[in-house]
Amino acid sequence: MLPAVRSYxxxxxxxxxxxxxxxxxxMARPDGFDFIPGQRIHLNVGEIGRDYSLVSSPRDQYLRLCIRHIPRGELTPKLLEIPIGESLRFFGPNGYFLFRASGKQxxxxxxxxxxxxxxxxxxxxxxxxxxxxGIRKADERYYADVFQRAAEMYMTCITGPDPGGFESFPGRVTEYVAEALPVGEYDFYLCGRTEMIRDVTRIVDRRFPESRIFIELFF
Structure with missing residues (x-):
């Protein structure tokens, strides 16, 4: 059963x-708040809100979010202006983008x-x-230390200059899935912009027809 959605x-x-x-x-973790990895919260500043996936473990004392700053956006400039120690309201946890173990890779x-x-x-x-x-520059390898420990294979697909110093693929993630990923049966979990999810889904349908796809859109 999923944790109940509440205001915190x-x-x-x-x-x-x-x-x-x-x-x-x-952020501080409110008493009684629980979530499953892959879920998100809806964070509010006044009347403006947006969903963000949690990068914390459910065992962590604090809640952490990874946020792209949009200088002319409605929410991220406000999140940067709020003083440390100020309170925020959020709703959650939300979402069904959960890991589902199966016999597929x-x-x-x-x-x-x-x-x-x-x-x-x-x-x-x-x-x-x-x-x-998929990233543009090498410094966008967020949380690489986590994946170096946890992943069987961790591949950064870089559209900018080759930085050297670590294994990477020169191109988009869509190109890697289309050209470099071995044929097989997989469980694909896709999280990102609509265009990437659309393109990868088409490639999977063509190259990996016995695979399953789970998606989480970032607009």
């Missing part, structure tokens, strides 16, 4: 920049901050998966 009050504890454009927001596919639900899964004991992470 939390307090901002810390902000940490992961790159020049992405930050981690750490799990393949996690993400772009940008769509990596968030897979961080929570990796922190909570999910092992043996393939992770494909």
């Amino acid at each position: 009050r939390t307090v901002i504890r810390h902000r940490r920049w992961l790159t020049a454009h992405t930050f981690q927001l750490e 799990p393949v996690f596919v993400a772009t940008g901050t769509g990596i968030a639900p897979f961080v929570s899964m990796g922190l909570t004991g999910c092992r043996g998966f393939t992770l494909l992470h």
Whole structure:
């Protein structure tokens, strides 16, 4: 049974920049709040709200979010202005993007901050998966240490210059799935922008017809 969705009050504890454009927001975990890895919360500042997947483990004392800063956005500038120690309201947990163990090899596919639900899964004991992470630059390898421990195969797909220093694929995650992923039966978990999910779904239907697909859209 999924945890009940409720309204909670939390307090901002810390902000940490992961790159020049992405930050981690750490908040106190309210009493009674529970979630399953892959779920998200709906965070509100006044009347403005947005869903964010949790990058914490359910065992953690704090709740953490991985947030792409949109300078002219409605919400992220406000999240950067709120002083440490101020309270926020959120609803949750929400969503059904949960790991479902089966006899098929799990393949996690993400772009940008769509990596968030897979961080929570990796922190909570999910092992043996393939992770494909599409990014533009090497510094966007968010939470690489988690996946280096948890994943059977961790491949960064970079559309920018080859940084060297770690194994990567020169291109998009869609190209990797279409050209480099061995033929087989998989459980695909896709999290990212609509275009990526649409394109990967088409490739899976063509190359991996016996596979299953689970999706989480980041608009």
